Amino acid sequence: MHKPVVILSAPQMGENIGAVARIMSNFGVDELRIVNPRDGWPNEKAQAMSAHGSFVLDQAKVYDSLQDAIADRSIVYGTASLERFMVKPIITPWEMERAEFQNNKVGFLFGCEKSGLTNDELSLCDAIIRIPTSEKNHSLNIAQAVAILLYEYMKIEASDVKVAESIGELATKEEVTHLISFLESNLDERNFFKSPNMKPTMMRNITNMLVKAKLSQQDARTLFGIFRAMIG
Amino acid sequence: MHKPVVILSAPQMGENIGAVARIMSNFGVDELRIVNPRDGWPNEKAQAMSAHGSFVLDQAKVYDSLQDAIADRSIVYGTASLERFMVKPIITPWEMERAEFQNNKVGFLFGCEKSGLTNDELSLCDAIIRIPTSEKNHSLNIAQAVAILLYEYMKIEASDVKVAESIGELATKEEVTHLISFLESNLDERNFFKSPNMKPTMMRNITNMLVKAKLSQQDARTLFGIFRAMIG
Numbered sequence: 001m002h003k004p005v006v007i008l009s010a011p012q013m014g015e016n017i018g019a020v021a022r023i024m025s026n027f028g029v030d031e032l033r034i035v036n037p038r039d040g041w042p043n044e045k046a047q048a049m050s051a052h053g054s055f056v057l058d059q060a061k062v063y064d065s066l067q068d069a070i071a072d073r074s075i076v077y078g079t080a081s082l083e084r085f086m087v088k089p090i091i092t093p094w095e096m097e098r099a100e101f102q103n104n105k106v107g108f109l110f111g112c113e114k115s116g117l118t119n120d121e122l123s124l125c126d127a128i129i130r131i132p133t134s135e136k137n138h139s140l141n142i143a144q145a146v147a148i149l150l151y152e153y154m155k156i157e158a159s160d161v162k163v164a165e166s167i168g169e170l171a172t173k174e175e176v177t178h179l180i181s182f183l184e185s186n187l188d189e190r191n192f193f194k195s196p197n198m199k200p201t202m203m204r205n206i207t208n209m210l211v212k213a214k215l216s217q218q219d220a221r222t223l224f225g226i227f228r229a230m231i232g
Numbered sequence: 233m234h235k236p237v238v239i240l241s242a243p244q245m246g247e248n249i250g251a252v253a254r255i256m257s258n259f260g261v262d263e264l265r266i267v268n269p270r271d272g273w274p275n276e277k278a279q280a281m282s283a284h285g286s287f288v289l290d291q292a293k294v295y296d297s298l299q300d301a302i303a304d305r306s307i308v309y310g311t312a313s314l315e316r317f318m319v320k321p322i323i324t325p326w327e328m329e330r331a332e333f334q335n336n337k338v339g340f341l342f343g344c345e346k347s348g349l350t351n352d353e354l355s356l357c358d359a360i361i362r363i364p365t366s367e368k369n370h371s372l373n374i375a376q377a378v379a380i381l382l383y384e385y386m387k388i389e390a391s392d393v394k395v396a397e398s399i400g401e402l403a404t405k406e407e408v409t410h411l412i413s414f415l416e417s418n419l420d421e422r423n424f425f426k427s428p429n430m431k432p433t434m435m436r437n438i439t440n441m442l443v444k445a446k447l448s449q450q451d452a453r454t455l456f457g458i459f460r461a462m463i464g
Contacts, residue, residue, distance in 0.1 A: 023376055028366030052369040094387060131383070132390060134260030137284040144255055147376045148383050151363070155326060158364060 004106040004153055005031040006146060007069050007076075009121055012038045012113045018049025018057065019143035020110075025053030027150040028157075032060040033069045038112075066109075066121060067177055073107040074170035075100055078117050078125035079145055081138045088208070089127040093152040096129070101156060104170050108149050113142055123207040124173070126214065171220035179220055180207055182227060236338040236385055237263040238378060239301050239308075241353055244270045244345045250281025250289065251375035252342075257285030259382040260389075264292040265301045270344075298341075298353060305339040307332055310349050310357035311377055313370045321359040325384040328361070333388060340381050345374050403452040411452055412439055414459060 006024055011017050011034060021032060034041065041062045050057050063069040070076050077096075078088075100106060109125060111117035122128070131140060131148055171179075184203060193199040215223070238256055243249050243266060253264060266273065273294045282289050295301040302308050309328075310320075332338060341357060343349035354360070363372060363380055403411075416435060425431040447455070 019373065019376075022369070022373060025369035026365045026372050026376070028368065030368075051373075052371055055368075093383075132386060133258045136260065136262075136287075137254070137257035139284055140258050141251065141254060141283075143373075144251075144258070144376065144379045147379050151325075151380050151383070154364065 001101055001157060002105045003029055003031070003157075004101065004108055004150075005029075005033055005073070006150075007033045007035065007066075007107050007109045008037075008142075009035045009066055009069075009109060009117065010038065010112040011110075011142070014039055014043035014045030014047075015049045016113060016142050017043060018046035018053075019141075020146045021046065021050040021056035021060070022053035023143055023147045023150060024056050025050075026147075027154045029150050029153065030056055030059070032056050033063060033107075034060055035063045035066050035069050037062065066124065067173070070107050070109070070124065071172065071174040071177070072105060073173050074104040075127075076107045076109050076125050076173065077127055077129045077149075078109045078122050079111075079149070080116055080122070080128050080130060081133060081140055081145075088122065088125060090130050091127055093129055093131055093148050096152055096156065098156045098159065101153070105172075108146070110142055110145065119204060123204045124211065126211055169217055171215045171217045175217065175220045176210060176215065179215075179223060179227075180210060182224070186227065233333055233389060234337045235261055235263070235389075236333065236340055236382075237261075237265055237305070238382075239265045239267065239298070239339050239341045240269075240374075241267045241298055241301075241341060241349065242270065242344040243342075243374070246271055246275035246277030247281045248345060248374050249275060250278035250285075251373075252378045253278065253282040253288035253292070254285035255375055255379045255382060256288050257282075258379075259386045261382050261385065262288055262291070264288050265295060265339075266292055267295045267298050267301050269294065298356060302339050302341070302356060304337060306336040307359075308339045308341050308357050309359055309361045309381075310341045310354050311343075311381070312348055312354070312360050312362060313365060313372055313377075320354065320357060322362050323359055325361055325363060325380055328384055328388065330388045330391065333385070340378070342374055342377060403447045403449050407449065407452045408442055408447060411447075411455060411459075412442060414456070418459065 006020060006029065008017065008020065017034065017037065024030060024032060037043065042057070046057055047054055109117065109121065111121060117125070129149060131145060133140060180203075183206065187193065193202055213219070238252060238261065240249065240252065249266065249269065256262060256264060269275065274289070278289055279286055340361075341349065341353065343353055349357075361381060363377060365372060412435075415438065419425065425434055
């Protein structure tokens, strides 16, 4: 069983980072990664709100790119309160499965408080977790969303049910990113992106497709071999 | 289905009351009752933290006795993070059952932030709900505890809709029995049951299978059509 990590991308308020650390310590999930915090790091307001969870803040790692923050993960769950126009599986928190945590290093990714995950951030996610909310107020506080995901993880961890391990370990995000970069540079060389305007969207679609494919490490190696053979 | 109410006994910080109102509005549980708030009522800090949930605060009722606040309830769940020396059933949030909300008016009772429910308050509770926490930090923020209980309630409430939508109307027992009889007489004709001794067990297995299948009325009609076509 691998404990998930919590990744906050561009968090704005220190109070929220502190509240996230507190609930993480409540559920025994101690590894926090912070990408480009708005108000810098360390943050006094985060400390003040973390209560007995300040040790989570003390050992938090700060990154300046999301790709680096998720490099060692093989599954990244994004969170979104509203439906987004993107081809990603959407699940509820209670649909997470034990096998995923047994076989993979999982990251829970949360976007900035104001606007949530960007489309580029979402493109790096294997699936979206949506917490169903009332029509009267869709907007969950970020620490509340973290609480509910970690609560469901805690239930999985606490249960003794054994499940069959799936075949093959998923590729890490680093392996997938490497594959995508390799593809991008070779497509550039071959003038695949007809206009520079189109490229970001096309690359996002390619990323989505490769993430959705749930490549195993073997798959990733095979694809590399195929790409290399084609350009050779 | 009766929506539960949230009862805060002697809450201390307005910020927490506001965060509770916000998460209540997220999960469509709108009735908040407040017993003896430390800083009086209304409370500006509560308003500031409630975001789009301020309507919950606007309609909150304030009481000066817990007995009055729970008078119309038939089940009151107290919450406690640590084991208390009191003879009460202790359940986890996910052990709450749908039937309780169908048949009863339920209240979720939370004590003051500093020390939780007093023994007198606990004595009024039918059961205690305990959210399992890590040994490193047992102390949950009150709004986080509310979030988790209401999240479990939301799942119970949502399961109604889901079942109705996905399965369609179940076949009546009469329709299933009719299907089984039809099958039995036709299998008899074809000498399916090798020996008369075996038949009761085999029919019981077939019945179990068809009952377990939770056939909709449409499923039952389809199966009938298939059987008829096969014997035709």
